[in-house]
Amino acid sequence: MAAGNGITGILFDKDGTLLDYAKSWVPVNYELARIAARGDERLARVLLQAGGMDPDTGHVAPDSLLAAGNTVEIATGMVEAGAPFTVEELTTLFDGLFAQSADYAVPVTDLGAFFAALHAKGYRLGVASSDNERSIRETAKRFGFENYLHYVAGYDSGYGVKPQPGMVLGFCAATGLAPAQVAVVGDNNHDMHMGRNAGVGMTIAVLTGTGSRQSLAEASDHCLADITELEAVL
Template sequence: MQGIKGILFDKDGTLVDFQKTWFAIGDLMALKAADGDRERANALLELAGYDFANHRFKADSVFAAGTNAEIVALWYPDASEEERQAITAGFNTMTAQAGAAASVPLPGSKDAIAALHGSGFRLGVATNDSTSGAEQTLLALGIAQMFDAAYGYDAVANPKPAPDAIHAFADLTGLKPSEIAMVGDNRHDLEMARAGGAGLVVAVLSGTGTRETLAPMADVILNSVADLPGFLGTA
């Protein structure tokens, strides 16, 4: 841990309360895809990973861990590639604006970011949301100035679980991947960290992942980002 100089964070479920922020937005997306048909929209939500019985998105489901492009491919299987690109662009705009406006920070996350930034860590976000969505959310939370960069799925050639965002952040900051910690709540986050050679892989239980799904890939499991400064000895 002494060699860690930079930290990449997943966004939803790590910095932002996933369930409180995203169900309403996901419901709007599903209703749009279903042309307003409530029953069909519910079926699409279930297909994307929403568990109506427990009122939450399932760990590692398409909606919890995937991109808007993957959601569109799932919901519009008969659409042409051109049609899917147009629908994805519309969803990107919708989720960037609505996600930022509705974003609910996880308890203690903003204080933790301030403490880590104040201790000299280079900070970034790697998300399967769009880059615009990530940047607008950081601005809405009032913490954008503490981050060097935000990488959405559309900012890299290959989104999570590919290691592209780790490499991009290393290139930007001049750090080695082994000097970067990755913090996330889904297996995609941890798989990216492993693939990219991150020096520390931190799982948090504040999102859709569970201890059982995260433990095989994590170096450490914390309850939330609020515990990270203490773990890194900067609190």
């Protein structure tokens, strides 16, 4: 089916969109910094701050490295801030950590039921994340929505990285849809700009991640509390 606005495909971000960012990723960020600092507590605080996270409160700044960066970008930023690794070494360590983190992720809603309902209405569905593809698939499997996905893209899937349009265009190629038939749903401006760069029909921001209504207002067509409000705008 097509919504009244012609939207027939929905491409979701993962972290902060399908998963509650603070509950799922703030603990991972602390572990990430500990790994990157080789256990040096002072350096770990420096690395968290370089990534955009307050080491005392756990608040992550909108569109910061930890909010929107892919694994290579985060590893690069950490090395530049003093992590005693090469970017390649740290990328490998982070990818392993992120894949395991699916076991501790906290969903925004019952994702199996959420995707089943959208699938039953005929929408083509995908996930495009700055995380690695393995982590996305582990998350989809854990929360029971892998069978409803027509497309999965991580930073390492060959479609480019956000905010480039490649992940959206890959979704279009996989589903046969035109960009104007696609809605991109995400929690930060990398998602919104990716959608705009690809010429999608709608960009939808949610507030379960690191973005705020103020930070997301310019690049989004709609700003929702969370994905459970999605059908109201479709």
